[in-house]
Amino acid sequence: MSVLCFVGLTLLFAAAAYLRAKYMDDGFNTFVLIAFALAAGLVIACVDTLATFSVCVVFACVCACGATDVSSGYVYDVVTYPSFGILLLASLYIGTLDSTVMWAGASFAAVMLLAAVTRRRGLGLGDVKLFTVVGAGLGQSFPEILGCSFVIGALVVGAGLVRRQIRFGQTVPFAPFIAVATIVCVAYERLFV
DSSP states (O other): OHHHHHHHHHHHHHHHHHHHHHOOOHHHHHHHHHHHHHHHHHHHHHOSOHHHHHHHHHHHHHHHHHHHHHHHSOOOHHHHHHHHHHHHHHHHHHTOHHHHHHHHHHHHHHHHHHHHHTTTSSOOHHHHHHHHHHHHHHGGGHHHHHHHHHHHHHHHHHHHHHTTSSOTTOOOOOHHHHHHHHHHHHHHHHHHO
């Protein structure tokens, strides 16, 4: 059942991001927020625990943002903001709001510092917001996911440079590496820890 909810949320986020890119108007944002609220209610009804729900929301968000970053070069707020709001509401419901806010703040501060140090040449603000969603939803897994995303990114870009598929100075979307790192780290924790 959790897989079905994950697939449904991923499709919803991807469709919303695609439509956002195509029709950028304020009326559409209201429609998307209502759709996300309805989807969250549906997912809560389908998922057995809210911890699984948080993982599904984060997975759907990182997958949708990874896809939009590859296709358009952007991580859309129309995906990250509602995801963050849904995670905050879920944590309020189960009584872990303080922990969620702490991890969201810590993840935002850490990644924003990295973006500032690199003068936003390696990370954009969309990546910062996406990492904030990951921190809010997965909490203690955030440091591993952050490190893993940079390792995966370095390996892929290094291989691309060696094979001359990527040139120095070329822009490479980072959200797909965040998505892969999130899935790998959560799968590792669930299977081996």
